[in-house]
Amino acid sequence: MFDRLNFPQPWLSLTLFLVWQFLSNGVSGASVVMGLLLAWLIPQLTQGFWPDRPALTRPWRLPGYLLRVLVDIVIASVTVARLILSGRPPKPVFVSYPLELEQPMAITILASTISLTPGTVSADVSDDQKILLIHALDAGSEQEVIDAIKQRYEKPLMEMFR
Amino acid sequence: MIAIALNITIAMVVLAAVLNVYRLFKGPDAPDRVLALDTLYINAIALIILLGITLGTRMYLEAAILIAVMGFVGTVAMAKYLKRGSVIE
Amino acid sequence: MSTLAEYTIVVMLLIGGAFTLVGAIGLARLPDFFTRLHGPTKATTLGVGAIILASVVYFSFQGEGIGITEILIMAFLFMTAPISANMLAKAAMHLDVDVMEGTKGNPWEQ
Incomplete structure (x- = not known):
């Protein structure tokens, strides 16, 4: 040992x-x-x-990603704050998000990012690690949430872990 | 000027803690209460840091670290207990 | 301490306090558990983050150096908030907590 x-x-x-x-x-x-x-x-x-070591192949992209997440956290908090203070009832959606990432470490980072950013909390991962269940606080449709996350967070993560 | 802002901020955080306690008592389900406790400990960290600025000392940061670590472990343990019925399997 | 630093600290403190309060208001008045989860994970975390930053700026202008300990606390909070939210969401789905009317989609069976 x-x-x-x-x-x-x-x-x-x-x-x-x-x-x-x-x-x-x-x-x-x-x-x-x-x-x-x-x-x-x-x-x-x-x-x-740690069943298998995380394969972070392009670590120099991490700071840029973290910076983007930090900015998004501020925007997300303002959005949530405005919704809470406006007093209108939210329109929550449970979204089943199809994952393209495969490494557990990358999925963890994506899930944490989702929890901290625009009106979404990641709730669960399916057992085969293919689908992520997300609860969106105030969204128009399921597709909207999926597209936003795919563009903004999963693409950069895919490039980092490969 | 900082002193006034400090007092206002402390008032706001205390009010936040009161609202958390309201949710803690009202429930209605166990996860709500755990969530209220979780938020309460984060507010406690904020209060400790504000106290540190008020008194001009950094002594209290150690306490803030301890609360952060213990609060997280406590929340995870309670969530796990609610889900599985035991903390350590 | 320069006036600029003072203003920075005051603004940070007030922003922090406001976000903490908004997070707690959300916790107190949003309709169901899953929506309540959003207040503390975002608003409160950011609020405490801003208060900690105010503390960092304050003590660095007192001539005590930049407080790495504070930044570590902040990093820890930002790292753990999504994890505890995730654990609580799983527990809530297991216990079949009521969801508010008008929620699209369904939580999973646990």
């Missing part, structure tokens, strides 16, 4: 190490040692939960 000085997921280890440095007040000898220990231990312990 414990391979000697083996880092099965270098990026996870690096993230853990850096986060630990930020959480402890100032970088010191103790925090570096503890950070290294955690960066070694946690990937080993959680290895069973």
